Each structure stands twice: as structure tokens, then as C-alpha cells.
Amino acid sequence: MRKNILFVINPISGGKSKERIEQLIIDHLDHNQYDYEMAYSNAVDHARKLSKSAVHLGFDVVVAVGGDGTVNEVARGIMSINADVALGIIPFGSGNGLALHLGIPTNPRKAIETLNHNKIKVIDSAILNDVPFFNTAGVGFDAHISALFANNKKRGFSGYVKSVLKEFKKYKSQEYELTIDGEKYFRKAFMISFANSTQFGNNAQIAPLADISDGWLDVSVVKPFPAYQFPALAWRLMSGTAHHSSYVEIIKAKEIIVQRKENGAVHLDGEPRELNGQLDIKIRPASMKVLVPLTK
Incomplete structure (x- = not known):
């Protein structure tokens, strides 16, 4: 049939x-x-x-x-x-x-x-304040860029890169209180990603060891870093070695609560939303079927 x-x-x-x-x-x-x-x-x-x-x-x-x-x-x-x-x-x-x-x-x-x-792969998904996402979600600089990019008439990778370069020096890192599977962490961060897969897109890997079917999210905390380190961090992302950077901390998690001092931008699979100060993120193991290549 x-x-x-x-x-x-x-x-x-x-x-x-x-x-x-x-x-x-x-x-x-x-x-x-x-x-x-x-x-x-x-x-x-x-x-x-x-x-x-x-x-x-x-x-x-x-x-x-x-x-x-x-x-x-x-x-x-x-x-x-x-x-x-x-x-x-x-x-x-x-x-x-x-x-x-x-x-x-x-x-x-x-x-x-x-x-x-017709090859099926069963993958995890996640929810952030009850809104599902499937690839990555995040707060901080990447969410800020997503909010700006959504209003940019020039779509595509080049427009995204221009937004990043324009905003990078102006953006200020924020303070976050994270509760990850019951344990508290206090971090000042340039951005924090909740990664179900390895990457944002364009092969920029924010969580190189993430497994989309393992029942875990990879919380990738990018710490404040000097401007001269920006090219090195960009290279880390593109080469799949971000987890080796001293400015990147990755923590495996099933449930995360994020407390921020104020409301602000959040992105879910690259799409921006304005949400309140507290964010609740949970993994949903084995919740979506996807058609994939025979090699996956």
C-alpha cells in the first residue's frame, strides 16, 4: 500500500x-x-x-x-x-x-x-516553558541575534553573519542561576544553549558530543571571553571542538530551570520569543520519528 x-x-x-x-x-x-x-x-x-x-x-x-x-x-x-x-x-x-x-x-x-x-530514526525532543523544540534552544547572544535576524529583510547565511559581527562588541554577558537535575549553578554567560543535536546550523557545533537519541540535553555555557578570542571560538564551533575550549562548559541534563534577572529573548530552533525571567526545560525521550538517510 x-x-x-x-x-x-x-x-x-x-x-x-x-x-x-x-x-x-x-x-x-x-x-x-x-x-x-x-x-x-x-x-x-x-x-x-x-x-x-x-x-x-x-x-x-x-x-x-x-x-x-x-x-x-x-x-x-x-x-x-x-x-x-x-x-x-x-x-x-x-x-x-x-x-x-x-x-x-x-x-x-x-x-x-x-x-x-523510508528509513525511520526515533529522536528526542524537548520543551521550553511547554513549547517544543527539536534541535537547539538558547538564551543570551544567540537569542539576541535570532530576534534581530527575524526582522531582517535579508535572509540567508550572509545576513546572519553580518548581524553577528555588528552586535558582538555591543552585547553584554548576563548572570544566570541554573538548576540542572536538582543541582544549582551560578554562571555569568555570553550565551547558554540547550542542545538536543550537536549544532545551531551551517555545521556550527555548539555541543559536539550531543546525541539526539540518548535521552539527554547538552547544556552548553559559553563564558565571557575577550574580543580577540572570537576568531578562535568561531573556529572551535566550525571544527567541532567547542568542548575543548576553556570558555565552554557542557553539562548533561534532563531537567533545567533557568532564572534570569529580567525578561528577554529566547530562541527555539532559531525562532525568537520574548519570555519571562524563569525558563523550564525538559527532555522528551524518543518522541519523534524522522525519515533519515540509510547511513544514519
């Missing part, structure tokens, strides 16, 4: 054209395996609603065609029904962190062909 698959396409993700995606799906999806439909999101949270409707209608697979924000919305739609429905990903974002961690090709044709293998 063929499975029913819905492609939820974000037309603006990553600043990349989706004009050819329909024809690529027609040409490269295995039609002996799948009956397919396509839908386009047109507003914030629309991809989640489309995904949720697809689960109600009996689709077996829902594919996010977009970046990490689109993946988050589609996955949340599936999870809200708690159904036995798989998530597929065709990466079209600025970072594509979850797709890269899972080895899903960024080439659209190859990503579509990955769906044809």
Missing part, C-alpha cells in the same frame, strides 16, 4: 526560491511508495496548522520544506496529536541545523530521494 505524504512548503525560508520544488517532487519522489500533496504556508504558525490537519486527515508522513523554524512548526503539529506520523525534511533554511545533524542532504533532489528509502 502506498503511503500518503504531505509537503508543507515555506515559500520564504532562507531567502531561497522554491519555484522548482514542485517539479523536483514530481520527478524524484517514488510514486510507487507515496501518494503526495503539497501545501504552502503563508503566515507564522501556518505550517503547524497544516501539519496538524494532515495528521487528522490520515497522512503517514509530513515533510517540512524550509528551515529549522518550519521544521519546528511541522514537528509541533505532528506532536500535538501524538500520532504515529513521521517527519520528513527538505532543507531550505539559513542554517538547517537539524537536517545537517541527521545527515539529510541540503541538495533538494537528494533530500527527496532520502524520503524514498
